[in-house]
Amino acid sequence: MSATPWLLEVRHLRKSFPIRRGWNRKLVGRVSAVDDVSFTIREGETLGLVGESGCGKTTTARCILRAITPTSGEILFRSANGRVVDLAPLSRAELRPLRPQIQMIFQDPFGSLNPRMTIFDNVGEPLLVNGLSDRRARLDKVADLLELTGLRPEHMHRFPHAFSGGQRQRIGIARALATEPRLVVADEPVSALDVSVQAQVLNLLLELRTRLHLTLLFVAHDLAVVKHISDRVAVMYVGQLVELATAEEIFRHPRHPYTAALLRAVPVPDPHAPSADVALAGEVANPANPPAGCYFHPRCPYVTDLCRTEPPPLREIDAGRLVRCHRAEELALSGVVVDSRGHDGRTT
Amino acid sequence: MTTPVLQVKDLRVHFALDEGLVRAVDGVSFDVNPGQVVGIVGESGCGKSVTMKAILQIVEPPGRIVGGQILFQKDSAPAVDLTRLSPKGPELRAIRGAEIALIPQEPMAAFSPVHSVGDQIIEALRLHERQWRPSGPRLSRTEARSMTVDLFRSVGISMPDERVDAYSWQLSGGLRQRAMIAMALSCRPRLLIADEPTTAIDVTTQAQILNLLRDLQRRHGTAIVFITHDLGVIAQMARYVVVMYLGRVMEQGSVEQIFHAPKHPYTRALLRSIPSVNVAPRTLLPTIAGSIPHPLGRPRGCPFHPRCPDAIPGLCSERVPALRPVGPTQLASCFLYHRDEAVEP
Numbered sequence: 130m131s132a133t134p135w136l137l138e139v140r141h142l143r144k145s146f147p148i149r150r151g152w153n154r155k156l157v158g159r160v161s162a163v164d165d166v167s168f169t170i171r172e173g174e175t176l177g178l179v180g181e182s183g184c185g186k187t188t189t190a191r192c193i194l195r196a197i198t199p200t201s202g203e204i205l206f207r208s209a210n211g212r213v214v215d216l217a218p219l220s221r222a223e224l225r226p227l228r229p230q231i232q233m234i235f236q237d238p239f240g241s242l243n244p245r246m247t248i249f250d251n252v253g254e255p256l257l258v259n260g261l262s263d264r265r266a267r268l269d270k271v272a273d274l275l276e277l278t279g280l281r282p283e284h285m286h287r288f289p290h291a292f293s294g295g296q297r298q299r300i301g302i303a304r305a306l307a308t309e310p311r312l313v314v315a316d317e318p319v320s321a322l323d324v325s326v327q328a329q330v331l332n333l334l335l336e337l338r339t340r341l342h343l344t345l346l347f348v349a350h351d352l353a354v355v356k357h358i359s360d361r362v363a364v365m366y367v368g369q370l371v372e373l374a375t376a377e378e379i380f381r382h383p384r385h386p387y388t389a390a391l392l393r394a395v396p397v398p399d400p401h402a403p404s405a406d407v408a409l410a411g412e413v414a415n416p417a418n419p420p421a422g423c424y425f426h427p428r429c430p431y432v433t434d435l436c437r438t439e440p441p442p443l444r445e446i447d448a449g450r451l452v453r454c455h456r457a458e459e460l461a462l463s464g465v466v467v468d469s470r471g472h473d474g475r476t477t
Numbered sequence: 478m479t480t481p482v483l484q485v486k487d488l489r490v491h492f493a494l495d496e497g498l499v500r501a502v503d504g505v506s507f508d509v510n511p512g513q514v515v516g517i518v519g520e521s522g523c524g525k526s527v528t529m530k531a532i533l534q535i536v537e538p539p540g541r542i543v544g545g546q547i548l549f550q551k552d553s554a555p556a557v558d559l560t561r562l563s564p565k566g567p568e569l570r571a572i573r574g575a576e577i578a579l580i581p582q583e584p585m586a587a588f589s590p591v592h593s594v595g596d597q598i599i600e601a602l603r604l605h606e607r608q609w610r611p612s613g614p615r616l617s618r619t620e621a622r623s624m625t626v627d628l629f630r631s632v633g634i635s636m637p638d639e640r641v642d643a644y645s646w647q648l649s650g651g652l653r654q655r656a657m658i659a660m661a662l663s664c665r666p667r668l669l670i671a672d673e674p675t676t677a678i679d680v681t682t683q684a685q686i687l688n689l690l691r692d693l694q695r696r697h698g699t700a701i702v703f704i705t706h707d708l709g710v711i712a713q714m715a716r717y718v719v720v721m722y723l724g725r726v727m728e729q730g731s732v733e734q735i736f737h738a739p740k741h742p743y744t745r746a747l748l749r750s751i752p753s754v755n756v757a758p759r760t761l762l763p764t765i766a767g768s769i770p771h772p773l774g775r776p777r778g779c780p781f782h783p784r785c786p787d788a789i790p791g792l793c794s795e796r797v798p799a800l801r802p803v804g805p806t807q808l809a810s811c812f813l814y815h816r817d818e819a820v821e822p
Contacts, residue, residue: 182679293768323520324706328751353752356758397712399736413681
């Protein structure tokens, strides 16, 4: 797998937002929404980005899409012609030719489609914008896309209100795929959907991944969903990457106490499973005023004096395995493992 | 045999819209025994929230309870049918908030932003004083305040003396939900309705809140109706589970029966379709075909039949199966088990 070249490399990405107060909008501080985040995504790979609200996962995704301009850092993207470009400093005009190669799937299937445009117009717009002006050709292409995402092409002249949430999400996926992107950023693509529909959309993404060799950055808060779809998983906490490993590894042997706590906090749909006993005390730190040392230390059960003063660096403890913890090697943390009975038990 | 605190019998809540009649709740029955946690689980549009609103008599027009009974057992007195009481009348106002309390989904919207959270709880305590303390002198403000501080302490709010004077927008999501729980428990209700109490909260905070609820439930023995769409939360919280789909109960049973021996095809399909941390990764999940029908386009017959893998042609599409026993304490409404038990049209 390491032979596959990377498609996206994010290096020391930072994004901070100003905090302004008072009548003259005086600058009183800055929130570091994304604080020195680095990772790579290989071609054809799905990277899951998880964390709780406010951890900076969406801001990271928006920086990569260049919906917002990062404060510093590099976003290296290998474009279709093999050239590596840094997206971070590019202007709107410079970004334009690259936009078709990076597309997005949105969270809210009700807010992300224009209600006044038919499905054909919604899905066909990226094609039109990118120069496919022949309506006949566009009709064919949209029909193909709808078929690909499991919709009936003959419905393309209907308006979004005629479709259910799951179908709308398929339309959103069809639109994202219209320009044959090399990278798709999906921000919580199934969290607004009902359980029975969520599985269908996840399956669709899995199928498309294999069929189109899609590279996916999958942002979500639901660990079960992320594990199901991702090859590798990155965990964020208060703007920082705290752990990155393959999906199997992270669920079996988390190395960061926060990851372990996050896994234990997920209620398991099995009454026999041990209940999610107090995983973590306290609350997520305020990113505008993070604690000294390790950002996680006030909640960490394994805290030492070092953690209170010295911020831990993100270290590679095994090949491709990154952890931001002083004690990663010595801690024996419990993961969620599969046992032979089919439902999971937790190792101690 | 204990008398249930709450008995919902064939409840029907319909919404007469210009576009047509929406049968949001269409014949729902279940019991809640004292000290029992009953989970109501279902996807959007299944009627779980409308059921909750019907119990509290806060269904907004054009919604109307058109049939059924909601029997609530107060102490030793005969059960009262809540549907017979006027929604704004004194009897119901004495019950709502005092005997039956609600933990809403979004505590930010539930608390008033212009009164401190403490004041709102003090108000509830004093308003419902005769319900939770039938005799004794009138409760003074200072007394009520110190009770509120104790309540805050019991729900794990740190620095309760200061937090009592805080406004809801000054508290974090987790603290706000704890304050809401304190308010709901303030009048020592016999029944607590928790409507998706952790849906708007992050997982690590959710674990704390669920733990708190479990702990309080054990200590006070309050009966809880726990409404959620999250099967994981239901498995961890409820002893008895009611599975709803399009306004009807598909199946109900003990939590073990529902999760380990589900009878209704919908329950089975729903359980299979959740990606869990133990399913082999990057494999296709078994899905339920189709999507939830539009409320105005309810299918004839069993509401689940167009998506059901086991639908019996000519039967399921015509007649509505009745909720009948399929085992001890387990009921299902499905013709696979009771071919002749249909609901009379």
